[in-house]
Amino acid sequence: MTKIKTPVVIINFKTYQQATGERAVELARTCESVSKEFGVPIVIAPQISDLYRVAQAVDLPVFSQHMDPGEQGRFTGHVLAEALVEAGCSGTLLNHSEKRMQLADVELAITKARKLGLYTVVCTNNPAVSVAAATMNPDSVAVEPPELIGTGISVSQAQPEVISGTVQLIRNVNQDVVILCGAGISTGEDVSAAMKLGSQGVLLASAVAKSDKPAIVLKSLASSLRK
Amino acid sequence: MTKIKTPVVIINFKTYQQATGERAVELARTCESVSKEFGVPIVIAPQISDLYRVAQAVDLPVFSQHMDPGEQGRFTGHVLAEALVEAGCSGTLLNHSEKRMQLADVELAITKARKLGLYTVVCTNNPAVSVAAATMNPDSVAVEPPELIGTGISVSQAQPEVISGTVQLIRNVNQDVVILCGAGISTGEDVSAAMKLGSQGVLLASAVAKSDKPAIVLKSLASSLRK
Amino acid sequence: MTKIKTPVVIINFKTYQQATGERAVELARTCESVSKEFGVPIVIAPQISDLYRVAQAVDLPVFSQHMDPGEQGRFTGHVLAEALVEAGCSGTLLNHSEKRMQLADVELAITKARKLGLYTVVCTNNPAVSVAAATMNPDSVAVEPPELIGTGISVSQAQPEVISGTVQLIRNVNQDVVILCGAGISTGEDVSAAMKLGSQGVLLASAVAKSDKPAIVLKSLASSLRK
Amino acid sequence: MTKIKTPVVIINFKTYQQATGERAVELARTCESVSKEFGVPIVIAPQISDLYRVAQAVDLPVFSQHMDPGEQGRFTGHVLAEALVEAGCSGTLLNHSEKRMQLADVELAITKARKLGLYTVVCTNNPAVSVAAATMNPDSVAVEPPELIGTGISVSQAQPEVISGTVQLIRNVNQDVVILCGAGISTGEDVSAAMKLGSQGVLLASAVAKSDKPAIVLKSLASSLRK
Numbered sequence: 001m002t003k004i005k006t007p008v009v010i011i012n013f014k015t016y017q018q019a020t021g022e023r024a025v026e027l028a029r030t031c032e033s034v035s036k037e038f039g040v041p042i043v044i045a046p047q048i049s050d051l052y053r054v055a056q057a058v059d060l061p062v063f064s065q066h067m068d069p070g071e072q073g074r075f076t077g078h079v080l081a082e083a084l085v086e087a088g089c090s091g092t093l094l095n096h097s098e099k100r101m102q103l104a105d106v107e108l109a110i111t112k113a114r115k116l117g118l119y120t121v122v123c124t125n126n127p128a129v130s131v132a133a134a135t136m137n138p139d140s141v142a143v144e145p146p147e148l149i150g151t152g153i154s155v156s157q158a159q160p161e162v163i164s165g166t167v168q169l170i171r172n173v174n175q176d177v178v179i180l181c182g183a184g185i186s187t188g189e190d191v192s193a194a195m196k197l198g199s200q201g202v203l204l205a206s207a208v209a210k211s212d213k214p215a216i217v218l219k220s221l222a223s224s225l226r227k
Numbered sequence: 228m229t230k231i232k233t234p235v236v237i238i239n240f241k242t243y244q245q246a247t248g249e250r251a252v253e254l255a256r257t258c259e260s261v262s263k264e265f266g267v268p269i270v271i272a273p274q275i276s277d278l279y280r281v282a283q284a285v286d287l288p289v290f291s292q293h294m295d296p297g298e299q300g301r302f303t304g305h306v307l308a309e310a311l312v313e314a315g316c317s318g319t320l321l322n323h324s325e326k327r328m329q330l331a332d333v334e335l336a337i338t339k340a341r342k343l344g345l346y347t348v349v350c351t352n353n354p355a356v357s358v359a360a361a362t363m364n365p366d367s368v369a370v371e372p373p374e375l376i377g378t379g380i381s382v383s384q385a386q387p388e389v390i391s392g393t394v395q396l397i398r399n400v401n402q403d404v405v406i407l408c409g410a411g412i413s414t415g416e417d418v419s420a421a422m423k424l425g426s427q428g429v430l431l432a433s434a435v436a437k438s439d440k441p442a443i444v445l446k447s448l449a450s451s452l453r454k
Numbered sequence: 455m456t457k458i459k460t461p462v463v464i465i466n467f468k469t470y471q472q473a474t475g476e477r478a479v480e481l482a483r484t485c486e487s488v489s490k491e492f493g494v495p496i497v498i499a500p501q502i503s504d505l506y507r508v509a510q511a512v513d514l515p516v517f518s519q520h521m522d523p524g525e526q527g528r529f530t531g532h533v534l535a536e537a538l539v540e541a542g543c544s545g546t547l548l549n550h551s552e553k554r555m556q557l558a559d560v561e562l563a564i565t566k567a568r569k570l571g572l573y574t575v576v577c578t579n580n581p582a583v584s585v586a587a588a589t590m591n592p593d594s595v596a597v598e599p600p601e602l603i604g605t606g607i608s609v610s611q612a613q614p615e616v617i618s619g620t621v622q623l624i625r626n627v628n629q630d631v632v633i634l635c636g637a638g639i640s641t642g643e644d645v646s647a648a649m650k651l652g653s654q655g656v657l658l659a660s661a662v663a664k665s666d667k668p669a670i671v672l673k674s675l676a677s678s679l680r681k
Numbered sequence: 682m683t684k685i686k687t688p689v690v691i692i693n694f695k696t697y698q699q700a701t702g703e704r705a706v707e708l709a710r711t712c713e714s715v716s717k718e719f720g721v722p723i724v725i726a727p728q729i730s731d732l733y734r735v736a737q738a739v740d741l742p743v744f745s746q747h748m749d750p751g752e753q754g755r756f757t758g759h760v761l762a763e764a765l766v767e768a769g770c771s772g773t774l775l776n777h778s779e780k781r782m783q784l785a786d787v788e789l790a791i792t793k794a795r796k797l798g799l800y801t802v803v804c805t806n807n808p809a810v811s812v813a814a815a816t817m818n819p820d821s822v823a824v825e826p827p828e829l830i831g832t833g834i835s836v837s838q839a840q841p842e843v844i845s846g847t848v849q850l851i852r853n854v855n856q857d858v859v860i861l862c863g864a865g866i867s868t869g870e871d872v873s874a875a876m877k878l879g880s881q882g883v884l885l886a887s888a889v890a891k892s893d894k895p896a897i898v899l900k901s902l903a904s905s906l907r908k
Contacts, residue, residue, distance in 0.1 A: 469759055471763065
């Protein structure tokens with residue numbers, strides 16, 4: 001079973017031009033170098049067609065951005081757990097806000113991933129959904145407080161309850177799940193705020209993957225986690 | 228723009244265990260070797276996470292099993308044309324019966340693929356849908372006659388009209404699109420029958436990708452095309 | 455807020471020919487008559503286009519088979535809570551196995567329904583999903599144990615743990631949610647078994663809605679609940 | 682088979698609060714009264730749960746906003762052709778931009794509707810998709826030129842080619858299909874422009890269904906058609 005040390009930074013490469021193909025490999029190398037320099041775990045989630053290439057190139061945990069439930073054999077165009085393992089992945093995001101999954105499929109995917117040793121991060125959009133997700137025993141839940149999505153408000157500026165309230169609710173049903181802050185993170189200051197409020201890491205995308213200078217952003221994030 | 232010589236054999240690897248990861252590479256090498264020996268174009272469609280690995284390993288056109296429409300940047304877990312190009316793909320299946328697409332998305336994907344030089348094969352389930360697909364100017368339409376899906380009836384045993392009728396209807400609206408027979412193909416005899424009825428190639432999966440001896444099956448298919 | 459007395463029988467009319475249009479009204483009247491004769495609450499879930507007609511005709515709680523989340527105004531072809539209220543509905547099934555919903559949408563729909571006083575029954579396919587659903591505070595969870603779906607095994611024949619185990623897990627996270635048995639119910643004997651194992655009612659479809667003599671089946675079910 | 686005289690005005694009630702439940706009936710009556718006064722065919726498309734109620738109240742063709750393909754029996758929450766007929770509908774919109782359908786399902790739904798005598802209007806988003814839709818022989822195609830969607834530009838202000846070009850392309854493959862203009866219509870002037878450019882009617886929503894004075898808007902539209 002994949003173990004990820006916390007606090008952790010997960011970088012979602014999305015489908016950014018700056019994080020596709022050879023440029024995904026370059027960005028992964030930058031992440032690897034900052035991870036080693038700061039001794040902070042960084043997990044990267046490139047596009048599915050880049051997974052093998054990136055996993056071959058770096059010594060970091062590589063996660064898929066999505067995984068379909070289901071057994072091998074019947075599907076065309078689906079992304080199954082076995083294929084992710086073969087590609088060198090050690091985990092996957094599930095139910096990202098840009099790739100929502102059916103309730104039953106989230107559970108099926110968590111169970112299948114666990115069987116194959118893949119680490120699961122379920123993205124959730126509010127406290128109630130976060131609790132529901134946590135009861136299905138994924139390795140991690142990445143909470144995207146609606147107050148922080150597309151509002152330009154960062155975690156460090158927001159009301160503390162936005163994070164701490166959800167953390168408490170999740171802990172009522174699951175003591176072990178790793179809780180990540182999945183929105184409102186751009187700077188080291190945001191990371192510090194998220195950690196103080198009870199999260200054990202962060203999931204972010206554009207601040208790193210669209211940056212002209214991702215190394216600088218990553219160092220700022222990593223140094224906040226090292227403190 | 229990718230050109231595929233006809234008659235062509237396209238092998239859909241689906242998510243078969245025998246065609247995943249390193250075994251996808253092995254199967255691709257078998258396809259390559261038969262393609263060269265018989266001088267017959269073979270196109271392979273491995274799983275998305277295997278595309279780069281397979282494209283690096285063999286000198287055959289590598290197609291994706293699916294492609295999402297949409298522009299780079301906003302999506303998580305999606306499979307965009309730009310990423311396929313970076314992975315070494317030269318084309319994609321669209322609208323496979325196990326991955327049906329919305330009408331508007333089929334058109335968007337064809338148009339986007341054309342812009343990036345990717346070859347498109349739209350899978351269709353009956354004459355009316357085949358004609359509709361053909362009007363959107365994909366490079367190819369792979370017809371899966373309902374009479375041949377899951378019935379155990381092969382093309383060589385079926386009523387000729389099942390194929391020839393659809394071919395005629397498609398030609399009424401599109402003189403150039405490559406017409407493939409996408410169901411009922413297991414043997415060289417089936418390939419011969421499909422070609423006689425007006426198709427310019429075949430799309431098949433299990434007969435090759437689940438076979439213990441794919442080289443033997445492939446040689447049988449290829450020798451029928453060479454005649 | 456709609457209150458439904460338990461034990462309750464919910465009849466899903468699905469899209470059965472025998473339960474469409476005027477025949478839906480007739481079936482609803484049969485349900486009403488048995489409900490009154492036996493003093494047992496029966497809830498009926500006709501097709502969406504029949505909701506108004508049935509709600510006008512009978513004095514029983516009428517539920518929708520599905521509800522989309524979302525606010526009034528932007529949608530075409532969607533089934534919103536406000537429209538259900540206007541049609542005379544007092545509740546809705548959610549996430550039926552033939553109409554699975556995204557995790558986030560299940561939560562949104564529950565919250566929206568609660569605001570408008572609609573009773574919610576979330577259908578779930580296994581213990582883990584049942585618990586997740588129960589944490590989102592629907593009024594009811596209808597458990598469809600996989601051991602009883604499409605196997606021909608009824609609740610009264612199955613291992614008791616299939617139901618009682620799930621009931622216990624749900625109670626750990628939610629003391630109030632009404633737990634229904636949503637599969638394996640055809641006879642009064644099945645209803646009795648389901649009640650003994652801790653469920654507070656049953657959700658069934660074909661045994662009533664496809665029956666030539668629904669009154670007889672309903673009386674058998676109702677008499678088991680009255681005991 | 683339902684026949685709709687052209688030129689025709691189709692009003693999509695969407696899920697507007699002003700067009701739900703009893704208010705849907707009122708709006709339908711307004712449409713009926715204008716239709717009779719001006720001798721212009723008006724078709725109304727209320728929400729699915731309002732179909733029966735509205736069809737009972739007025740003597741106008743009532744269309745559904747959506748229809749699922751499929752045969753009676755297996756589905757929960759689906760909207761099948763048979764149920765629409767029972768509810769008093771005489772047609773349906775298909776593939777609306779807010780309810781996109783899979784290519785294969787559009788064809789299945791058209792074929793099923795034809796069998797049951799329901800009139801079909803397939804909504805399309807650009808010339809290529811309009812042509813593809815037209816080859817599947819629906820009764821009507823409602824073209825929503827991207828230049829007119831959400832841009833605030835009305836048909837009467839737009840480049841004429843936006844409509845006339847698509848009309849020509851559709852006529853190349855289908856002489857009989859009724860072509861509607863499905864975007865950019867708010868006023869009688871827009872209707873006149875759409876008709877001059879070759880459309881045989883209009884499909885619109887908010888300009889009528891959200892209006893405080895729908896009768897005035899409808900009279901403006903109808904008087905343009907009568908000229």
